[in-house]
Amino acid sequence: MRNRRALLIETPTERAVRSDVQRNRALLLEAAASVFSERGVDASLEEVARRAKVGIGTLYRHFPTREALLVAACDDRLLALAQQSRDYAGTPVRALARFFERIVDHASMYRGLAESFGMVLQSGSPGCHATTEEGRRLLERAQREGEVKSDISIDDVLAMTAAISIAASQSADDEKRIGRLVQMLVDGLRPRLGPSASAKPGGGGKRVISRRTRGG
Amino acid sequence: MRNRRALLIETPTERAVRSDVQRNRALLLEAAASVFSERGVDASLEEVARRAKVGIGTLYRHFPTREALLVAACDDRLLALAQQSRDYAGTPVRALARFFERIVDHASMYRGLAESFGMVLQSGSPGCHATTEEGRRLLERAQREGEVKSDISIDDVLAMTAAISIAASQSADDEKRIGRLVQMLVDGLRPRLGPSASAKPGGGGKRVISRRTRGG
DNA sequence: CCACGATACGGAGGCTTGCTCCGTTTTAAT
DNA sequence: ATTAAAACGGAGCAAGCCTCCGTATCGTGG
Known part of the structure; x- marks a missing residue:
């Protein structure tokens, strides 16, 4: 998977992102893609974790909800x-x-x-x-x-x-x-x-207004 | 002699619908309406059965799937x-x-x-x-x-x-x-x-065909 | 290279829900 | 009252969700 650069925040006093975090996130995304493909978005998250070879706790730490995982x-x-x-x-x-x-x-x-x-x-x-x-x-x-x-x-x-x-x-x-x-x-x-052909690109907004008003 | 009552029913060999069946069906529908209203269509079916005061088995006998219950x-x-x-x-x-x-x-x-x-x-x-x-x-x-x-x-x-x-x-x-x-x-x-203002009653499908074809 | 604190990992366990199966009860017909 | 068919009930198992905390790993400073 893509090498996802760190998000925005990076304060000097903070530690670098641990390598296992990045690796596990990538593994999880890969596994999620394959599991969702096979079984749909309602597939078991435990199956995703299993396929990523990480514990279920790790999955939930990275993606607190099913939606978060799906979006990612x-x-x-x-x-x-x-x-x-x-x-x-x-x-x-x-x-x-x-x-x-x-x-x-x-x-x-x-x-x-x-x-x-x-x-x-x-x-x-x-x-x-x-x-x-x-x-x-x-x-x-x-x-x-x-x-x-x-x-x-x-x-x-x-x-x-x-x-x-x-x-x-x-x-x-x-x-x-x-x-x-x-x-x-x-x-x-x-x-x-x-x-009708008169729609000229130049004109700023030709108000061809639909006369249909709701409420009847 | 055999099956006097059955005259009212289509097939002579069938028994009348049992009264508890009708009653339980009605109870289940009532309970389903109230539970779905409160908790949405993903509510627990056990809750429905509980509120209908029937066993969960009875619910599943009447409505084999959640969908069947929902439709009803x-x-x-x-x-x-x-x-x-x-x-x-x-x-x-x-x-x-x-x-x-x-x-x-x-x-x-x-x-x-x-x-x-x-x-x-x-x-x-x-x-x-x-x-x-x-x-x-x-x-x-x-x-x-x-x-x-x-x-x-x-x-x-x-x-x-x-x-x-x-x-x-x-x-x-x-x-x-x-x-x-x-x-x-x-x-x-x-x-x-x-x-066009004239509403034509006679003409079958008028062919005001939008010339838009997909592809291209 | 090592020690150490911070961070992340893993998976057991508690909980909820779905659904089945079968011994018991109710019903309608005789 | 008897009887067999039909329906009932709910225990029980499987599956999934999500949390919690003891353990393992990582990056860093010495």
């Missing part, structure tokens, strides 16, 4: 996902759609992950942060170009994406469902009256 | 939900939106229910069936009137609704999120170019 075991991939998205070509809307699809793919990395994915996205881990910010960038770009309604927030959109992940994971029978649901989401983001 | 404990409400929707006034799209919101509300009846709600909706129970059919009716009406794209399936839409329930349940901080997410879903259902 997802984070590298999430970080990579955020970085790759910078290469997406095509219209802003296309890029958004691809980004969403990648997230949904990621959320099916482990069986049962989708259900916890909303929590993962709120954990504040590096990968989570990077993904949120990348989503925000793509969304705001699309909004600036008038391709997406301006009153949409990245939080809601990511919540919807997490929701789609769950919906997709609960019906394994239909492979294409993910694509259809993402498309539904994206369609829902667009301004109601077609962005 | 939801079904009345689901049935009612399906029936109430017939009164919804307003445009087809408005009625759909309200219907979705009611479903999401229902899915938050017990803490943790949202996560299992997709499964509940596939259980084939009477309430589940009624809800699905009512959703289908509302959707197809909207589609006939050109208010919703014709290539949308009720299964996808219900899957999304269940997923929104989960997303909403995971961020309790924001009360209005449900409304916004449902609105996003509904917006995604509508044809891309505003609904």
Whole structure:
């Protein structure tokens, strides 16, 4: 696993991080990845410890909750996902759609992950942060170009994406469902009256406001 | 002579349903409702049995899995939900939106229910069936009137609704999120170019096809 | 190189819950 | 009242979670 540099804090008076700590953390992450892959995110944590060849106490010292372990075991991939998205070509809307699809793919990395994915996205881990910010960038770009309604927030959109992940994971029978649901989401983001070719990149926020007001 | 009573029953060779069976089933459902309300759907089933004043074995005989109990404990409400929707006034799209919101509300009846709600909706129970059919009716009406794209399936839409329930349940901080997410879903259902005011009753599936194809 | 204090390790053990199995009890029919 | 089918109850075992504390390991200063 990656050589994870120490976190931020490092006061002169503190000792160096012990080597066994780093090693065990890496072993645990590796074991968690393999166990979660095989048995899903509800797998026994004792099994993870066993496979990492450390005691269960060590596991809990490193990762006080199952969620903490899960987040840590997802984070590298999430970080990579955020970085790759910078290469997406095509219209802003296309890029958004691809980004969403990648997230949904990621959320099916482990069986049962989708259900916890909303929590993962709120954990504040590096990968989570990077993904949120990348989503925000793509969304705001699309909004600036008038391709997406301006009153949409990245939080809601990511919540919807997490929701789609769950919906997709609960019906394994239909492979294409993910694509259809993402498309539904994206369609829902667009301004109601077609962005006829007049959508010029230059203009700052073309307020094409959906006339639909809730409350009826 | 043999089986006088049995005349009322389909198969002559079957005995009447024992009274304790009915009583215990009712007690269990009542207890389940109260325990799930207090402690969420992950509550201990032994607690349910205890509160119903039956043995744990009896609980498992009546409801072999937690899911079976949960479905049974939801079904009345689901049935009612399906029936109430017939009164919804307003445009087809408005009625759909309200219907979705009611479903999401229902899915938050017990803490943790949202996560299992997709499964509940596939259980084939009477309430589940009624809800699905009512959703289908509302959707197809909207589609006939050109208010919703014709290539949308009720299964996808219900899957999304269940997923929104989960997303909403995971961020309790924001009360209005449900409304916004449902609105996003509904917006995604509508044809891309505003609904021409003329509601066409005759035409079967109108082909206002969104030309968006995946791939590329 | 060694001694030592700080830190981390390991896993036994206590607890909760799930679920099964089978001797006992209740029920409906005769 | 008798009887056999059906349902009941709960002991008991398996599995998992998480804590606690005696023991082992590490980095450092002498």
